[in-house]
Amino acid sequence: xxxxxxxxxxxxxxxxxxxxxxxxxxxxxxxxxxxxxxxxxxxxxxxxxxxxxxxxxxxxxxxxxxxxxxxxxxxxxxxxxxxxxxxxxxxxxxxxxxxxxxxxxxxxxxxxxxxxxxxxxxxxxxxxxxxxxxxxxxxxxxxxxxxxxxxxxxxxxxxxxxxxxxxxxxxxxxxxxxxxxxxxxxxxxxxxxxxxxxxxxxxxxxxxxxxxxxxxxxxxxxxxxxxxxxxxxxxxxxxxxxxxxxxxxxxxxxxxxxxxxxxxxxxxx
Numbered sequence: 001x002x003x004x005x006x007x008x009x010x011x012x013x014x015x016x017x018x019x020x021x022x023x024x025x026x027x028x029x030x031x032x033x034x035x036x037x038x039x040x041x042x043x044x045x046x047x048x049x050x051x052x053x054x055x056x057x058x059x060x061x062x063x064x065x066x067x068x069x070x071x072x073x074x075x076x077x078x079x080x081x082x083x084x085x086x087x088x089x090x091x092x093x094x095x096x097x098x099x100x101x102x103x104x105x106x107x108x109x110x111x112x113x114x115x116x117x118x119x120x121x122x123x124x125x126x127x128x129x130x131x132x133x134x135x136x137x138x139x140x141x142x143x144x145x146x147x148x149x150x151x152x153x154x155x156x157x158x159x160x161x162x163x164x165x166x167x168x169x170x171x172x173x174x175x176x177x178x179x180x181x182x183x184x185x186x187x188x189x190x191x192x193x194x195x196x197x198x199x200x201x202x203x204x205x206x207x208x209x210x211x212x213x214x215x216x217x218x219x220x221x222x223x224x225x226x227x228x229x230x231x232x233x234x235x236x237x238x239x240x241x242x243x244x245x246x247x248x249x250x251x252x253x254x255x256x257x258x259x260x261x262x263x264x265x266x267x268x269x
Contacts, residue, residue: 043087044088045192047084058181060146064192086264090255094107144181182267
């Protein structure tokens with residue numbers, strides 16, 4: 001991946017993943033998604049906390065961290081990092097993951113003050129300005145949250161623009177943050193769940209019926225849906241407007257490879 005041209009790299013990965021996931025669905029039907037949605041294994045955020053405790057590292061949780069960011073990190077840091085790919089709870093929403101792992105539906109609330117996990121006391125904090133993160137230096141036991149890369153790529157209203165943000169710039173800022181935080185202490189990086197990059201054509205969709213407005217999850221999905229603990233959940237991913245004449249084009253909550261599989265990255269250990 002060329003770090004100076006991440007946008008085009010993302011476009012190519014998106015097309016490949018689109019074709020791959022459609023092939024898996026044609027071959028396996030809903031069985032693949034039932035496996036992804038099962039609760040037989042520990043989730044990525046749990047695994048990240050365990051890993052950070054094992055190696056006495058800090059942990060950075062990135063909202064929307066996915067396989068794409070892993071590839072960008074690998075291009076930048078090379079053999080300095082190791083990783084595994086883990087799963088997330090379904091439905092794959094920030095609220096659901098936060099509730100399952102921290103007992104609160106608001107992820108920011110889990111990053112206030114000191115918290116005890118895995119026998120460690122973590123000093124938690126939300127990074128409000130990615131350009132001026134906390135200066136942790138060589139100290140350990142920090143649990144940090146950033147809303148990058150998801151917020152600037154999908155929060156068009158919040159960021160007062162009708163354009164999807166420049167993904168190369170967003171990813172470059174995230175990589176700089178990771179490099180800075182891992183310079184003097186080991187760092188574990190993971191996400192709440194993955195996300196779908198919108199690219200230059202937000203109206204495109206993975207597969208299934210034509211895009212139409214739906215709740216974030218739920219509703220009627222026919223044969224392309226699962227019932228998980230009484231909640232109807234879409235499989236695959238669709239990009240849609242979230243409101244009439246809105247330029248915010250993404251929905252979360254389905255079960256797909258890119259939402260359900262999240263890397264746990266260890267740097268400097």
